[in-house]
Each structure stands twice: as C-alpha cells, then as structure tokens.
Amino acid sequence: MGWLVIVALVLFLLTSSNVQQVAERIITKTQQQMSQVVKNFKIPSLADRYETTVPTSKSSQSQKQQSDVRGEKATPLESNVKGKTLKNVYYYRFASGTPEKVRREFLSAVKAYNATKIVKLVAGTGTQKQNQIVFSIYDTAQKGQAGVIELGVGGPVIIQQTGWDAYTVNHAKASLNVHYVQSVRLSVAMHELGHALGLDHSTDRHSVMYPVDQGRTALSQADLAALQQLYS
Ligand SMILES: [Zn+2]
Incomplete structure (x- = not known):
C-alpha cells in the first residue's frame, strides 16, 4: 500500500x-x-508524426471516402497494448487551456468511437485503476522535410500492476498541434484518439490510422476489427 x-x-x-x-x-x-x-510505460511521443503534405481537394476526398471494405489490410495494434486485457470503458477530460474548437473535434471523435459500441468513453476523471484519456493541444513548428506537417500526437500509456491487487489500465493521451490550422479537424482527432485507444498506423488508405491525413472521419472495417480484438 x-x-x-x-x-x-x-x-x-x-x-x-x-x-x-x-x-x-x-x-x-x-x-x-x-x-x-509501471511495467510498460510508453509516453506518446512526437514519433507519431501524423502528417499531411498538401491539402487535398474536397472532391478527391469524397471519392476516397467511399471505401471498399473488402481487401482492407488489417489495422495493427500499438505494441504496448498487444496481449493486454483492457476494460472498454474510458474516462476522458480536457487539459486546461484546450480551446473550444479543439474540444468540439475531440467530442465528435468520442461520439464516433462510442457509436461502435465496442468502447465506451465517458466524460470524467476516473480513478487510478480506470482507463483515462486526456485531450490537449501543443504548438510545434515543423522540423522535418519541407511540406510535411505534424498534426498531432497520441498513444496509450499502459500501467500494469501485478500481485494480489493486479490490474492493467491505459492512461492515454491525444493532442492536436495547434501550430497548424490543418490539425483542428475531425479526421485528426479520430486518428489521435485511435492511437490513444491502442491502434497503430495502418498502410490501408481506408483506415483512419493511415499516417497521412486524408480527411477520413469514418472508421474502416479493419479499424473496427482491431478495436474488437482489443476490447472484447
Ligand atoms: Zn499517427
């Protein structure tokens, strides 16, 4: 104790x-x-690098949204959640100073994930032994290649206690890079919340976990399958 x-x-x-x-x-x-x-502590790092190159036109976005669910590549899980048993209930809150427009995008993302019925995200703080997500912002100018912008970061932080009082929880983080207006979008919030819940980057363009923003706001069948695998 x-x-x-x-x-x-x-x-x-x-x-x-x-x-x-x-x-x-x-x-x-x-x-x-x-x-x-803390057996397996992964700090959500800037290594996420959810990026965008040049803004795509509205028409090409809507064409891409019509996803062909067949033949999707599997959405992988973050390495630190693999093989873990996590409860599907999360308590989420906003870090102080999170602007209203950012809160709005994250709340829409929360709604979309709750609609899956696979996870249940509830407003509140939660206890040490409960899953939590903190939404926030940061402000970082790009340091990488020209024309490549980092839009956000996010990831699971797994806390595993063994022994008589054993439990495994995820105290996750998801954050938008407000240095760029392109970051404050539902597609970016969906992607970073996906990381927070344990989804890793997908090579499939239908996935919200594709590492380059395509304006995609709907979870793919493969995204749903990955969530199902982790939370049921
Ligand atoms: Zn990412």
Missing part, C-alpha cells in the same frame, strides 16, 4: 507547477518503486 500513497503524492505534486523541484526529488527517491508499478 505504501507505493500507492507515494504515487498519489507524486501525481498531486506533478500537477502543481510551483512544487516541481520537490516533485523531482520525490520522483528520484521513488524511482525504484515506480519501476515496479
């Missing part, structure tokens, strides 16, 4: 920016305990 109290204290301290130094000291002290609790 000792580590639980410490973890709660660290989390509390981390949220108060004026006591960061104290938090850092405590983190160093409890690093060993933490490593026992």
Whole structure:
C-alpha cells in the first residue's frame, strides 16, 4: 500500500507547477518503486508524426471516402497494448487551456468511437485503476522535410500492476498541434484518439490510422476489427 500513497503524492505534486523541484526529488527517491508499478510505460511521443503534405481537394476526398471494405489490410495494434486485457470503458477530460474548437473535434471523435459500441468513453476523471484519456493541444513548428506537417500526437500509456491487487489500465493521451490550422479537424482527432485507444498506423488508405491525413472521419472495417480484438 505504501507505493500507492507515494504515487498519489507524486501525481498531486506533478500537477502543481510551483512544487516541481520537490516533485523531482520525490520522483528520484521513488524511482525504484515506480519501476515496479509501471511495467510498460510508453509516453506518446512526437514519433507519431501524423502528417499531411498538401491539402487535398474536397472532391478527391469524397471519392476516397467511399471505401471498399473488402481487401482492407488489417489495422495493427500499438505494441504496448498487444496481449493486454483492457476494460472498454474510458474516462476522458480536457487539459486546461484546450480551446473550444479543439474540444468540439475531440467530442465528435468520442461520439464516433462510442457509436461502435465496442468502447465506451465517458466524460470524467476516473480513478487510478480506470482507463483515462486526456485531450490537449501543443504548438510545434515543423522540423522535418519541407511540406510535411505534424498534426498531432497520441498513444496509450499502459500501467500494469501485478500481485494480489493486479490490474492493467491505459492512461492515454491525444493532442492536436495547434501550430497548424490543418490539425483542428475531425479526421485528426479520430486518428489521435485511435492511437490513444491502442491502434497503430495502418498502410490501408481506408483506415483512419493511415499516417497521412486524408480527411477520413469514418472508421474502416479493419479499424473496427482491431478495436474488437482489443476490447472484447
Ligand atoms: Zn499517427
């Protein structure tokens, strides 16, 4: 039970920016305990690189939306959720400072994922032992190749506790890069929320998990199959 109290204290301290130094000291002290609790901790990194090159025209987008469900390539799962048993209920919230227009896109994405009935995303904070998603924004100018823009990041953060009190939860994150207006779109929110829930990049253009934004806002049959695999 000792580590639980410490973890709660660290989390509390981390949220108060004026006591960061104290938090850092405590983190160093409890690093060993933490490593026992967090078995598989994947920080959603900028490596996601959900990108767009040039905006595609409206007409070509609507043509692409008519997906042929047959012959779709499977949507893979993020490596850190493979083989894990996760409950299908998530509590989601917005980080402070998340603009209204961004909230709107994420809420539409939440609605779309809830419509699948495979996962259930509920507004709220949730407890340490419950799945959570935090939606947020960041502001980063592109550093990669010319004409390539990073639109967002997202991913699962798996916390696995073993022993008598065993549980596995996902405290996920999904974030839009507000440096670019192209990021604040439902298709980008769908993609980053997909990562948060454990979906990895797909090579299939019908998937919302295709790594280049095509304006796709509907989950493909392969996307649904991947969610089903993970949450049932
Ligand atoms: Zn991605």
